[in-house]
Amino acid sequence: MSGDRLARVALSLVGEPGEERLLALVADLGAEVVLDHLRADPALAPRFRELAPERVLADAERTGLRFVTPADDEWPRQLADLAAAPSLQQRGGVPVGLWARGPLRLDELAESVAIVGSRSATTYGADVAADIAAETCRAGRPVVSGGAFGIDQAAHRGAIAGGGPTVTVLACGADRVYPASHRQLIEHVAQTGAVVSETPPGGAPMRIRFLARNRLIAALTTGTVVVEAAIRSGALNTANWAGRLNRFLMGVPGPVTSASSQGVHQLIRSGAATLVSSGADVLEEVGSPGQDLVAEPRGAERRRDRLTHHQLRVLDAVPVVTGAGVESIARTAGLGLRQVRGSLTTLLELGMVREDDDDRWRLAAPAHGPEG
């Protein structure tokens, strides 16, 4: 086994996820040099004597965990963007390695999409998250989320319904589950996609590890969709990272009366996030130009669309309420009497105008109004 690999396991065991100064040193000097420096510090030496990275790695591999480093083919190269991104809440940097389990290779996440949001999601938010996740997976893009209650859970479930794969990035060790009630969901993800963590095996979920984890969700994916997020939701931390990393940032709106949508509306209003309404919108946003382009939604095709220019002008000159004579309609439309009579006959056949007894014409369906 390479010295770099073992050094990275050791640093993973002593460092905290996203410990920006340590990770910057590793980026500059390499893992082995940094490890030697730390070992030489008398205050730290006792800790390092306790470390047994080879044993930890062997134990992990026995339980189905692998440790992926930048030297591996499987390494998701997009994480390099973390080296240049400004840190947030003292978290940042390229991880020394990722602990992972599951059949999905991490280098297959280059086109993946993160779907995150409030733990206290509404049924509306959960439904939309699941729909978007399913459509994203069907388009061949893995869906990444955090395995939490609410939107994360809905995103994973929707992704599975859409044929997967889906990836859970945990704040605790990848051999553990958090929250505990999501054991079945996370085990399913581990069997079909991947469960990933920067925290070493056995590590507990702590707030700083969630903050570090959020940066990984943003960095692993090509774009982040925030479905519901209250003003101080943790999902906005992931959104912030997506912005720092120049990833696509998208938000799903909701009723302005819903506190769960306030944070998303703020992201859209400020221009940080693009509004998306559907999986198709997401695919258009993250797709290459000219690819995945969404057909502009249109109202049901209306009979108007099949009229000639002259027929339209005549139709638009026919009153809504009280009928008008042909001469008056011709004047309004700016057309000759013959043209108007011809058009009115067609419009009458199409059921779009009606002729009153006294040769006066009006629209056939005033209830729908003349505006639309």
Added chain:
Amino acid sequence: MSGDRLARVALSLVGEPGEERLLALVADLGAEVVLDHLRADPALAPRFRELAPERVLADAERTGLRFVTPADDEWPRQLADLAAAPSLQQRGGVPVGLWARGPLRLDELAESVAIVGSRSATTYGADVAADIAAETCRAGRPVVSGGAFGIDQAAHRGAIAGGGPTVTVLACGADRVYPASHRQLIEHVAQTGAVVSETPPGGAPMRIRFLARNRLIAALTTGTVVVEAAIRSGALNTANWAGRLNRFLMGVPGPVTSASSQGVHQLIRSGAATLVSSGADVLEEVGSPGQDLVAEPRGAERRRDRLTHHQLRVLDAVPVVTGAGVESIARTAGLGLRQVRGSLTTLLELGMVREDDDDRWRLAAPAHGPEG
């Protein structure tokens, strides 16, 4: 009475609202010259012989209608922007005059806000439109709308609830009402604000007049708020005009599952409209810089906000599920044992951590999760 004024009445009677070529000629040559030209056309001469602009004006004034022209102090100068704006669906140009009734002077609309939207509004949309209208009026800005069913009606009613004034711009003559069931509402607007139309007295509502009317709603106001609009809603025509006229264009989002919000979402997604959630957002958008600035909404103040930097670092290092010893917490937090013990005592008093029997510490409220 000036020749210009009478010429404009005559042109109002023979022209259609928003007849772009006629209005461009009036802008270039003046109303009297254009009228003389038209009268000299043998094909049109008979029509002009029937015209009695002086009598129409006198009749109108007897019923409380006035005709406002660019020569009047009351003329809303912002309509001049229509001269330069590209036409839309063959409508455009500065009106030759406006027929109006009601106590509100039209030159008081410079800071007004248009609130428009779907006729088939949801109760959600109607409630939000009314709230925004009320808050806009309370800030001293008149609310302009079209008097239609749905959002228009809600906007007028909300504006009245907010103390008004509100203005209805009609497609039919300002002496008429459309829709007929809004007679009481529109009469109330006429008594407290203004009812305005480019269509001469007695004129019927027709589709091209609605299109011309929409451009006036956009042009009279400093910004347009679209509350709900399906993909082909007439409200999007008003939105389009607001864009052409460089007015503020704002959209209120809704559930992505609601067809009534699809058109608004499209406007926001394309960048044409800014997302607004409230009257405060609208006032911030249309206000002068530094004025009406909305306080960023924040979550309820949390106990975290009152902690010191060290206490926060300790709190963030305390595990969620299984307790950790003080040494482990100190290592994770990167702080000394004494600092950690002091902080833990405070956090315990605040009820934010709990100490298990074996001197191991964990968060007090794991149910809320560590992310938020």
